[in-house]
Amino acid sequence: MRISCIQMNMKLANVDYNFAHAQNLIREAVATEQPDVVVLPETWNIGFFPKDNLTALCDNNGERTKQELGSLAKELNINIVAGSVGNRRENKIYNTAVVFDREGLCIAEYDKIHLFTPLGEHNYFSWGNHISTFKLDGVICGIVICYDIRFPELARTLALQGTDVVFAVAQWPSVRITHINVLAEARAIENQMFFAFTNSCGTAGEIKYGGNSALINPWGKVLVRAGLQEEIITAELDLSIIADIRSSINVFRDRQPTTYKLD
Structure with missing residues (x-):
């Protein structure tokens, strides 16, 4: 599986610009990298996150995202993990990840479970209550959004x-970029899976985002890592190594779940 992570610099609260820019970057990735999957960062449609006029800025039940990016996935014959979008549904606002297959069908939606309370995300967005797995070209995949990665129970x-393969989409600030680099590698190692971390870059309000998007294999090896600016990174994931890793160090067999108390 060949994956391209689009480390996008979006404009806060400028939805039309962000939709156009995201689509241009997807087209560029497909033309230059020939990936099987392209990935966008967290809340790329609105940035993270405008408090003024938020309800009006958010997508209405993902309709625009599904129409424009679903159509693009079909046109380009590409799988699109459309990061997440600010999403208005049933009089609530969610931070929602959306995934499209090569036919342009929306095959998965996931509402961010762990909202970032230090910035007050929970005062504007509603909590998600389910995890999401899906298949891309026959490969079982999952998705987490930014702060989710600090909770190892979710990845496990x-x-x-x-x-x-887990797609981790984020708006992770530069001041804590060391944390996400360590956490993404740890989640890959402890769960013996590939991690595709896609961050944003640039500045929104007073927050500078840290880039450093990366594709990481189950040994914790960074296959490719982005810098601080907008760019597209790509790597080929050799999925055949997973079985050998899981058989040689079988952490799933050796788990003792009856002794863990996580409630």
Whole structure:
């Protein structure tokens, strides 16, 4: 599986610009990198996150995202993990990840479970309450959004459901970029899966985002890492190594779940 992560610099609260820019970057990635999957970062449609006029800025039940990026996936014959979008649904606002297959069908939606309370995300967005797995070209995949990665139970749950590739989409600030680099590598190692981390870059309000998007294999090896500016990174994932890793160090067999108390 060949994956391109689009480290996008979006404009805060400028939805039309962000939609056009995202689509241009997807077209560039497909033309230059020939990936099987392209990935966008968190809340690329609005940035993270405008408090003024937020309801009006958010997508209405993902309709625009599904129309424009679903059509693009079909046109380009590409799988699109459309990061996440600010999404208005049933009089609530969610931070929602959306995934499209090569036919342009929306095959998965995931509402961010762990909202970032230090910035007050929970005061504007509603909490998600389900995980999401899906297949891209026959490969079982999962998705987490930014702060989710600090909660190892979520990644482990995805692993126990047979996930081989996790897409982690984010708006992770530069001041804590060391944290996400370590966490993404740790989640890949401890769950023996590939991690495709796609961050944003640039500045929104007073927050500078840290880039450093990366594709990481189950040994924790960074196959490719981005810098601080807008760019597209690509790597080929050799999924055949997963079985050998999981058999040689079988952490799933050696788990002792009856002794863990996580409630």
